[in-house]
Amino acid sequence: MNTYDAIITRRSIRSYESTPVPEELLDKVVSAGLYAPSGVNLQPWFVVAVKSSEEMDRVRGIVGEAAEKFRPFLTERFKNNPEVAESTIAFLKTLGGAPACILIFRYKPDYGESEEAVSISIGAAIENMLVAARALGLGSICLTGPVKDCSAKMNEIYAPDKGRLTAIIPVGYPAEEPTAPARKAGRSITV
Secondary structure, eight states, rough: OOHHHHHOOOOOOOOOOOOOOOOHHHHHHHHHHTTSSOGGGOOOEEEEEEOOHHHHHHHHHHHHHHHHHHHHHHHHHHOOHHHHHHHHHHHHHGGGGEEEEEEESSSSOGGGGHHHHHHHHHHHHHHHHHHHHHHOOEEEOOOOOTTTHHHHHHHHHHHHSOOEEEEEEEEEESSSOOOOOOTTTTTTTOO
16 A cells, blocks of 8 residues: 555544454554654654553553543533444443554653644654554554543553653554545645
């Protein structure tokens, strides 16, 4: 699959097959993130790949607890579609059955004048991983919503002294092929 097709056909996957992700593929996804461009070469990330079933159960438990704290936000955000809030909570509690995940930490707390570069750089690393997963026949989704409520515990277990949890990326073979949501009009121009 060429890069453009991987970008255009990448979808947020919320249901995964139970087939384990081969370590070499998970390593390639992580490596793609580590090769992202970063402002003034800060490389402001620390990445933890989780693949053992015991550790995935632990991650699911932590995210599941955070999901309940996230429920009021989802309920308000989707007050006209409560089924969306409920399906999101159910997904968060199971991570869609993903057999692996990647935890992305912001490597250190203060980058001074480079805060915007840090955010953009971490976003580029995440996008590289999502696109690489697609190109390798895997599915993924970037989770940020429950991060605030599970960051302290994830940091303590997986990355003490390495920075604050920024995103969780479940990874696995997709058990669904969702369609792309319509692109919003008026979001670009050429001059």
